Amino acid sequence: MSHPRIHFDPFGEPRPAGTTHPMLDELRERCPAFHSGAGHGFWVLTRHEDIVAAYQDAESHSSRAISVIDPDPPYQWIPIMLDPPLHTAWRRLLRPLFTPARAAAMRDAVRRRCVELVEGLAAKGSCDFVTDFTRRFPTTVFLEFMGLPTGRLEEFLEWEYAILHPPPDGAGRAEAMAEVTACFRRLIAERRAAPRDDVVSAATAFELDGRPVTDEELLQLCVLLFLAGLDTVTAQLSYSFWHLARHDADRARLVAEPGIIPDAVEELLRAYSLVLPARRLTADADVHGCPMRAGDMVMLPLMMANRDPRVFPDPQTVDFDRAPNRHIAFGAGPHRCLGAHLARLQLRIALEEWHRRIPDYRIPDGARPTEHASLVLGLDTLPLTWPT
Secondary structure (H helix, E strand, C coil): CCCCECCCCCCCCCEECCCHHHHHHHHHHHCCEEECCCCCCCEEECCHHHHHHHHHCCCCEECCCCCCCCCCCCCCCCCCCCCCCHHHHHHHHHHHHHCHHHHHHCHHHHHHHHHHHHHHHHCCCEEEHHHHHHCHHHHHHHHHHHCCCHHHHHHHHHHHHHHHCCCCCCCCHHHHHHHHHHHHHHHHHHHHHCCCCCHHHHHHCCEECCEECCHHHHHHHHHHHHHHHHHHHHHHHHHHHHHHHHCHHHHHHHHHCHHHHHHHHHHHHHHCCCECCEEEECCCEEECCEEECCCCEEECCHHHHHCCCCCCCCCCCCCCCCCCCCCCCCCCHHHCCCCHHHHHHHHHHHHHHHHHHCCCCECCCCCCCEEEECCEEEECCCEEECCC
């Protein structure tokens, strides 16, 4: 049986902001599944029902590889790249560190960092939101979460940018990754010797199947928290403010009715979902006539599921009153994001504190914000201006 083969490469050069989500919407309506092209391409599932089913079927969809551009990775970030039962054991250990109560305990510190950043920008009348706010804010939160001094912010920002946004030839990425690895190795050694009240100290006391966790396992956990926790919040805030800068009524409503901000966060998470995760098949499968084989990579784009009109009426419209809103922006199944509570806290506080101080902003005439895609879709730039 023939199956759809569509040239699909979301990972090329930066393109105008807001290009990728509509492109994926169009592909979803053309076919429920397709192959990305000739050779060693990958499969893509496009509909909510199939994507959720794949996430829930960890036995047939292995997380040993989670990106179609890296189908045989030499690393194994913990716990996101583990399969059950090892993944289940790690989740059990980590869950107490990522509860709503843990996130709530950070609320004052997160708010303080946010206010400092916004107040530092408010009088200037303009900024690049990506560079000046949304990369810096989650990174300061991450440093506090890990028990690292916030005085290292600039250093971590340099590493983060070199790893997540390298030039086409990859220059600087390996060196930055080596620096991050060395930093976390030192941190693990320090916390083993003198534990504190932070996530790394807690993790050094973990036992797995009756044995202490190793330094290498802790390192893979730290690297995951660094890469996943920073880029996702940065990107989500960028798309949220890109939307609000272009939709005056939605922005005015947040200013006038700050009580709706939690619902607004959920709707913006749904409408601008970011992650393009994949799984590696462990068994042959036929999905909508697509002959998938064990070892093939299958992309499961969260934004395709969350903008599927079969589940969400009028999905391209951002509606802060949408109910129900059972999106899967944080994934589904056993790998659902552990950091969702802390991410939501940061998103809510950013919307509250920014709009309290800078209620009226827009993208300047002639500005052309751009977006990129890798494992996470995000904005490269977002110039904003406002009256002072």
